[in-house]
Amino acid sequence: MRTNRIFIPEVFFTNNCLTGEDVIKSTRVLGELDGIFGDRQAFDGMDKDQVIYQVSSYLPVLENTPGGLFMGITTLYPGKVGSEFFMTKGHFHSNSDRAEFYWGVEGEGMLILMNEQREVWAERIFPGSLHYIPGKVAHRVANTGYQKLVFSACWPSDAGHDYATISAAGFAQRLIDVNGVPTLV
Numbered sequence: 001m002r003t004n005r006i007f008i009p010e011v012f013f014t015n016n017c018l019t020g021e022d023v024i025k026s027t028r029v030l031g032e033l034d035g036i037f038g039d040r041q042a043f044d045g046m047d048k049d050q051v052i053y054q055v056s057s058y059l060p061v062l063e064n065t066p067g068g069l070f071m072g073i074t075t076l077y078p079g080k081v082g083s084e085f086f087m088t089k090g091h092f093h094s095n096s097d098r099a100e101f102y103w104g105v106e107g108e109g110m111l112i113l114m115n116e117q118r119e120v121w122a123e124r125i126f127p128g129s130l131h132y133i134p135g136k137v138a139h140r141v142a143n144t145g146y147q148k149l150v151f152s153a154c155w156p157s158d159a160g161h162d163y164a165t166i167s168a169a170g171f172a173q174r175l176i177d178v179n180g181v182p183t184l185v
Ligand SMILES: O=P(O)(O)OC[C@H]1O[C@H](O)[C@H](O)[C@@H](O)[C@@H]1O
Pocket: 055, 072, 073, 074, 088, 089, 090, 091, 139, 140, 152, 153, 154, 155, 161
């Protein structure tokens, strides 16, 4: 972390994207989401290089620093694998009690949440929606609309991402398009 940030602004927030020296950009293509969608046959027939979402994260302190904050903005593209909406991988936090804020910026979606007892619920994401994700609650986002979904997040720098639990057991429910209505099944 540099100390001159007060004098020289280096992080820019334009077009729903963060740009600057401490910003990490990552792209997830469909091939990296192997195993998270329910319809294997539909998945196998799709282009694995298709971009599903992009994240830019502003990390002003080192990962695992206690007391710091990170911020990210994610663009999740519209689409489905079979009848299941495009969604993020989803994770618990490695430091499991760490909470997070998400907020909707553009488009329509659902934040899918699951506690350690594997109870699942969802909150509608729309421009201006605000979501407090308590600790010990796994979170994933689905795009239920026809345009890109943009949402932002702020989380503790010592939260970490635990993807393994979700990779192994998944979420207990899926968000499916049932006759045009996003439905948890
Ligand atoms: O990490 P995923 O489950 O793929 O979700 C994608 C991203 O969504 C948000 O931007 C979170 O703040 C990020 O921490 C997360 O990486």
